[in-house]
Amino acid sequence: MTYKKSFTRLPKGQGPMTRVAALTLLAALCATVAAAAEPAALPRAGAAAATAVPAPANAKLVARATTMKDLLATTKPADWRTLEPEHTLYLELSAGRVIIELNPAFAPRHVANIEALAHAHWYDGLAVTRVQDNFVVQWGDPLNGKPDVGERRLPAEFTRAEGPLPFTRLKDPDTFATEVGFSNGFPVARTEAGEAWLVHCYGMVGVGRDTDPSTAIGTELYAVLGQAPRQLDRNVAVVGRVVWGMELLSSLPRGTGELGVYEQPEQRVPIQTVRLASEVAAAERSPLEALRTDTPAFERLVEIRRNRHDAWYKVPAGHIDLCNVPLPVRPKIEQKPEKKPEKRRA
16 A cells, blocks of 8 residues: 655664564564574674584484474474575664565565665665554555666566475365465465465565555565464465564554554654665674474474474364464574594504
């Protein structure tokens, strides 16, 4: 949607400090995505890197794990994938950094345009303009300004046509699609014919548009902050997901205007900068890695969450919804090189 209200673009890196409200229960639930795997603070690449603790990770340990914490402790480096800097966005607010992983496999032209806008620093000084409870948080230019770079119109990329696609199927039935599962760390639905699309789970990022689908070019973006609005699936180009700092968005004050729009300019939350990680100095990056969704460890994680055997649970559900499957992300762990045994002197 387009909101034409008085607005002054802020100078780069400036803007009033914004008080972030206490984390909502929903944000706390989101934190389980990386429970037991994340430290409290987001590290910079220049800081002392975390060091892997040697563990006898093997199939038997994975099979015996009964909690997500136990399972993650058994994972091997090969169970994790490093986020690609060229497809990772750093959205900087006064309260901290929000990290978004983009996925060009489903909406390549939209992702490319967003990356071009970030490269041109077009998002700098814009704002979060809308926070609708149990729905989305949206950011962009309230004046609907048109950038001088990138595309002015784009064809709809709501779904991906049939073709080769890594896919880990979820055996649980879904009410919106023939089958659902995960592809390279993202929740996906697809038809029997092979048409696939990214699903509007919590934290997923989509491209705002008017009635005409071609108006979605990446100048307005949103992240899901409520129960999965699956009715949006196949009606919006979904381009990625928030992998770190979602609490900075979900805890923002809700807008009081129609659809959660901030009615007064001073209510808006300034965006300091938006950068591709690949264009940020190495010492200022926040290297992350995500649990791969094509491994036995991930399959075990799904089963652990499908049938909870924690002491608190008395009745396992026997079912899990696609959007309730955690997708763990953690600061990248630097592996210590194995020491070669010293040769004995004759």
